[in-house]
Amino acid sequence: GENVEQHPSTLSVQEGDSAVIKCTYSDSASNYFPWYKQELGKGPQLIIDIRSNVGEKKDQRIAVTLNKTAKHFSLHITETQPEDSAVYFCAATDSWGKLQFGAGTQVVVTP
Amino acid sequence: EAGVTQFPSHSVIEKGQTVTLRCDPISGHDNLYWYRRVMGKEIKFLLHFVKESKQDESGMPNNRFLAERTGGTYSTLKVQPAELEDSGVYFCASSQGTGGTEAFFGQGTRLTVV
Numbered sequence: 001g002e003n004v005e006q007h008p009s010t011l012s013v014q015e016g017d018s019a020v021i022k023c024t025y026s027d028s029a030s031n032y033f034p035w036y037k038q039e040l041g042k043g044p045q046l047i048i049d050i051r052s053n054v055g056e057k058k059d060q061r062i063a064v065t066l067n068k069t070a071k072h073f074s075l076h077i078t079e080t081q082p083e084d085s086a087v088y089f090c091a092a093t094d095s096w097g098k099l100q101f102g103a104g105t106q107v108v109v110t111p
Numbered sequence: 112e113a114g115v116t117q118f119p120s121h122s123v124i125e126k127g128q129t130v131t132l133r134c135d136p137i138s139g140h141d142n143l144y145w146y147r148r149v150m151g152k153e154i155k156f157l158l159h160f161v162k163e164s165k166q167d168e169s170g171m172p173n174n175r176f177l178a179e180r181t182g183g184t185y186s187t188l189k190v191q192p193a194e195l196e197d198s199g200v201y202f203c204a205s206s207q208g209t210g211g212t213e214a215f216f217g218q219g220t221r222l223t224v225v
Binding site for chain 2: 004031032034036041042043044045046049051089093094095096097098099100101102103104
């Protein structure tokens, strides 16, 4: 089955700096890679996703890159703000939509 | 439009008791998933319904867990009898399609077994 590894487990950044979270996956059949943000007391919320026929996608301060050959994908957050503080999860899924999550990254943005 | 809602938000029960969690998906979403996050670890898949049918229940830990989705609308997840290791946050998600379609998550039910 699919195995997703995520690094780092915690990330502390100064406000305004960039944050990068990296994930690797094992199953070459995976074709959809969403990123979720979870704030305290809430459920995971999709922030950006990428499909296997795309190498990079950007949405304002958030970008995701995918390297299918190497089986890794990354989340980039630029100009971080305090409200970016949360736990971020990467995930990979096959055609049935079953999500295999990484272990999560606790991001803390300090003013 | 209402999102995915879960009840209760928090449940504390004694070992050996029974607990039933409920999930109301977004209206019209045929796909409903249950996930669990235990002790700050990764969110793990439990099972997937397509309408009222179980498409994949490979993540269910053991036969103490029973999930149902009568009529293809809301779903329940019953744990009987509960054990200490069942403590965690149980998430429900729904989606209109399957792979490549956004899954919307509920706020979760925090289950504590003492």
